[in-house]
Amino acid sequence: MLxxxxxxxxxxxxxxxxxKITGKEFFKPWxxxxxxxxxxxxxxxxxxxIELVGQKDDIRVPKCVMCGKCxxxxxxxxxxxxxxxxxxxxxxxxxxxxxxxxxxxxxxGKKKVPEDFIExxxxxxxLNYNLCSLCGLCxxxxxVDSIRFSKDxxxxxxxxxxxxxxxxxxxxxxx
Amino acid sequence: xxxFLSIPIVHIIVALVxxxxxxxxxxxxxxxxxxxxxxYIQRRPGPYEVGPQGILQPVADALKLLGKQLTAxxxxxxxxxxxxxLLSFAPVVVCFxxxxxxxxxxGMELNLGLLLVLAFSGINVFALCLTGWGSNNKxxxxxxxxxxxxSVAYEIPLLLAVLSIAFQSGSLNLSEIVxxxxxxxxxxxxxxxxxxxxxxISATAETNRAPFDLPEAESELTAGFHTEYSGMTFGLxxxxxxxxxxxxxSVASALFLGGWDGPFLSGFWWFLLKVYIxxxxxxxxxxxxxxxxxxxxxxxxxxxxxxxxxxxxILTAFFIKLV
Numbered sequence: 107m108l109x110x111x112x113x114x115x116x117x118x119x120x121x122x123x124x125x126k127i128t129g130k131e132f133f134k135p136w137x138x139x140x141x142x143x144x145x146x147x148x149x150x151x152x153x154x155x156i157e158l159v160g161q162k163d164d165i166r167v168p169k170c171v172m173c174g175k176c177x178x179x180x181x182x183x184x185x186x187x188x189x190x191x192x193x194x195x196x197x198x199x200x201x202x203x204x205x206x207x208x209x210x211x212x213x214x215g216k217k218k219v220p221e222d223f224i225e226x227x228x229x230x231x232x233l234n235y236n237l238c239s240l241c242g243l244c245x246x247x248x249x250v251d252s253i254r255f256s257k258d259x260x261x262x263x264x265x266x267x268x269x270x271x272x273x274x275x276x277x278x279x280x281x
Numbered sequence: 282x283x284x285f286l287s288i289p290i291v292h293i294i295v296a297l298v299x300x301x302x303x304x305x306x307x308x309x310x311x312x313x314x315x316x317x318x319x320x321y322i323q324r325r326p327g328p329y330e331v332g333p334q335g336i337l338q339p340v341a342d343a344l345k346l347l348g349k350q351l352t353a354x355x356x357x358x359x360x361x362x363x364x365x366x367l368l369s370f371a372p373v374v375v376c377f378x379x380x381x382x383x384x385x386x387x388g389m390e391l392n393l394g395l396l397l398v399l400a401f402s403g404i405n406v407f408a409l410c411l412t413g414w415g416s417n418n419k420x421x422x423x424x425x426x427x428x429x430x431x432s433v434a435y436e437i438p439l440l441l442a443v444l445s446i447a448f449q450s451g452s453l454n455l456s457e458i459v460x461x462x463x464x465x466x467x468x469x470x471x472x473x474x475x476x477x478x479x480x481x482i483s484a485t486a487e488t489n490r491a492p493f494d495l496p497e498a499e500s501e502l503t504a505g506f507h508t509e510y511s512g513m514t515f516g517l518x519x520x521x522x523x524x525x526x527x528x529x530x531s532v533a534s535a536l537f538l539g540g541w542d543g544p545f546l547s548g549f550w551w552f553l554l555k556v557y558i559x560x561x562x563x564x565x566x567x568x569x570x571x572x573x574x575x576x577x578x579x580x581x582x583x584x585x586x587x588x589x590x591x592x593x594x595i596l597t598a599f600f601i602k603l604v
Contacts, residue, residue: 114585121570128322128569137324 149257155235155269156185156244157256158277166281168274169252172226176244176253184237185244188230228274235269293378296388300377304524311523311560312339318564346519349512354417357509361415366510366517369408372401373524380531381456383541383549395443395453398532399436402487402525406432409496409506416509424505427575428496431486434582435493439483441590442476445597446536449473455532459540470537473597477537479590481559484529486578488522490563492570493578500572530559 139146158168177185245253263269286292313328313336320327328335353362379394381387391397406429413425446469447453450461462468470477486493497505507518534540534555543551573581 124569125565128565131324132318132321132565134324136326138326140326140329 146259149259152255152257152259153240153242154256154258154261155238155240155271156233156253156273158231158273159252159254160277160281164281166278168228168231168277169250170228170231170248171250171252172228173249175247175249179243179247181241181243182237182239184234186230186232186234187228189226189228191226231273233271233273235271236266293389296378297374300374300388303377304374304520304527307527308520308523309339309343311526312342314560315564315567318561319568322565322568343516346513346516351512351514354509356417358415358417361411362509363514365408365411365415366514366521368411369405370517370521370524372404373521373528375401376525376528377531379455380528381459381535381540382531382552384547386549387456390456391454393453394455395447395458395532395536398455398528399440399443402528403432403436405521405525408521412506412510416506418509420502420504420508421506424496424498424502424508427498428489428506431489431493431495431578434579435483435486435586438479438582438586438590439487441587441594442480442483443532443536445473445476445590445594448594448597448601455535455540459535459542462539463542465539465544468537468539468542473537473593475589475593476597477533479586479593480533480537482581483586484533485563485566486582488525488529488563490526491567492573494567494572495575495578498572526560526563527556530556530563533559 158170161167161169172187172189174187177183177187240255242255245255261269286295316338317327317335326335328338331337331341353359376398378388379391379397409425409428409432411425413422413428416422446458449469449472450458452458452461489496495505496502497507499505502508507515510518531552534552538555538559539551540555541547541549541552543554
């Protein structure tokens with residue numbers, strides 16, 4: 107009997123503790139961000155669609171070495187790369203070389219540039235964000251850290267076309 | 282004009298019209314207040330977009346409800362289905378008649394005012410019962426069954442708590458009960474704290490407020506008894522619920538908190554202030570506690586509140602005889 111009563115009293119006290127907690131919360135400031143008027147400041151951990159990283163001396167030229175590893179590893183096949191060898195004219199016809207499976211890396215940062223190195227120039231770096239699952243394999247696999255996640259939070263579009271990005275163009279515009 | 286008003290039927294009609302306006306206005310204010318309190322307790326702004334600080338949100342809600350089509354489900358008992366919301370809302374207006382808002386502002390002086398409030402608030406259960414039967418929906422039926430057993434159980438401690446106050450002041454006239462507690466120390470809450478606690482818990486359960494909102498438990502029964510109602514029929518249930526909240530808080534402030542009596546400048550503003558503080562506490566409780574289980578609900582009533590209220594009544598009777 108006494109045990110029951112003490113149990114009830116502690117139970118009643120717990121109710122008052124609960125009221126105290128919500129009562130305190132009532133007077134604390136809001137935690138929400140009022141979206142159209144405010145925007146969140148902390149986007150460091152946000153993983154948006156991928157974007158190209160520019161070179162140190164010219165931010166408008168990507169670090170990309172056109173190895174094609176990103177396009178190769180992408181499980182959704184949403185990256186499409188086209189390039190041409192520098193010095194050679196790019197004709198209207200089909201002289202662009204499509205990167206496929208098994209293309210080797212021309213050089214990595216530490217290795218010396220071989221003499222017979224052929225410089226390549228990127229023509230197209232297209233991302234179809236409709237297919238992307240944001241797995242991050244391309245970011246992990248890029249040997250020269252030319253791909254990173256963007257911080258584009260406020261994405262909205264009317265059609266699928268709006269989510270097919272030309273990342274090269276995007277980089278040029280950013281610079 | 283004054284002689285015209287003294288004709289009883291005219292007096293009642295004028296009082297009812299004023300009270301209807303009072304209920305409507307308070308319904309709008311309470312909806313806004315409820316959502317703001319909920320928001321602030323959860324650390325968000327609540328309604329914000331319609332009007333400055335979202336103050337027109339309940340008006341927009343009301344307009345939406347008015348504009349919606351009224352539909353009855355297939356196989357519903359049309360008469361009962363449509364009668365239920367009216368039956369839920371109509372008695373609540375009568376409940377306001379004997380409530381003493383101020384020294385002279387009472388809808389109608391009745392010797393058995395308290396009894397009138399208790400009797401007419403009981404009709405609400407009947408309306409909920411009809412919704413359950415008339416809707417032809419299992420959730421409505423379950424909600425109504427819960428509403429009935431809950432109301433039947435909690436009316437007992439509520440009545441017993443009220444009865445001990447009636448014993449003490451020797452009257453069922455709410456104005457007289459208020460007059461008997463002039464001065465802060467004579468308020469019944471200090472003389473009968475247990476009765477107040479029992480009354481307040483039972484009133485929360487009677488008005489189907491969280492944590493006792495089992496008849497409309499949205500996570501279990503979609504919307505409980507009003508699942509099939511839309512538009513203004515739902516609006517009437519909604520308004521009735523808020524009106525009953527005002528009734529129980531008004532009765533509580535008249536019975537326990539000295540009504541319109543205040544430490545200074547006594548008047549109806551003190552009454553409204555007390556009512557609104559009690560309403561705020563009801564909302565505070567709603568956004569603090571999770572819903573109880575049905576067995577817990579009935580155990581609380583039959584094992585704790587009823588014995589305690591009987592004990593309180595016996596002690597009150599004993600002390601009155603002694604003094």
